[in-house]
Amino acid sequence: MQDYFEAFINGFLGTAQWTWKSVLFEVPWYTNYFWGLILISLLVWGLEIIFPWRKDQSIFRKDFWLDGFYMFFNFFIFAIVISGVYKMLELLLGTIGVTANSVAIIDFSNWPIWSQLLIFFIILDFVQWFTHVLLHKFPFLWRFHQVHHSVKEMGFAAHLRYHWMENIFYKPLKTFGVMILGGFEPEQAYIVHFAAIAIGHLNHANIKLTYGPLKYLLNNPVMHLYHHSYILPKGKFGVNFGISLSLWDYLFGTNYIPESSGKIELGYPGDQAFPKSFWGQLVYGFKKTKP
Secondary structure (H helix, E strand, C coil): CHHHHHHHHHHHHHHHHHHHHHHCCCCCHHHCHHHHHHHHHHHHHHHHHHCCCCCCCCCCCCCHHHHHHHHHHHHHHHHHHHHHHHHHHHHHHHHCCCCHHHHCCCCCCCCCHHHHHHHHHHHHHHHHHHHHHHHHHCHHHHHHHHHHHCCCCCCHHHHHCCCCHHHHHHHHHHHHHHHHCCCCCCCCCHHHHHHHHHHHHHHHCCCCCCCHHHHHCECCHHHHHHHCECCCCCCCCCCCCCCCECHHHHHHCCCCCCCCCCCCCECCCCHHHCCCCHHHHHCCCCCCCCC
């Protein structure tokens, strides 16, 4: 038991110290996700201001500050809190013999770095796409995901507005995906992580981008806006589940873009009863709600 307690403390303190060092610019720039997130956010917000898709939408749109807080809460504060738990789980899995080598089906450590990054990116994106589908399909998971879909005006900061329980769902599956590929991240994995932040911000931004023929490969703001549509096609529990790649939606038939005006109602039926405060949303999902 003492080993698990020490793992928890070490994980918690290690993540907290790294985050604080990031704030003070005491970590390598390419691992500084604190200031990297701020820089990417300012750049995408600037594009929203200069090239607004929905011109009647305010620069400081509805819930702008709430979503801004969510960015730092989910990316840093919650990560610090939960990091100790993940260290305990790693120790437990190692104790019962579940290691990266025991489940790996591909060892790509000797591949060229560009191919490592590409495979890493594709695997993680598919795992997130699959998890995203589950969040919509099953009522228990959907109650937590409603936090993200309570956005009524879309902007870059909505990217990281989600219930903290989603980290609990995503993290183990993403970790398992990495374990299957040899159990490690490529040395330059920061490129993938920063690219995912930028793509996610753009997909939620008030900018009209479709990328031409690349729309069948890359997710984009027009496609993702319809993921947040209040009205879904009849018989669908969701559409356009892509995170960074739209490829999976086109492959599995979950793509849907009827038009591109950008003037659609966002949310979901019943969202008028959704808590407006962060603290109300923090505990939302644990109590079953009426459909």
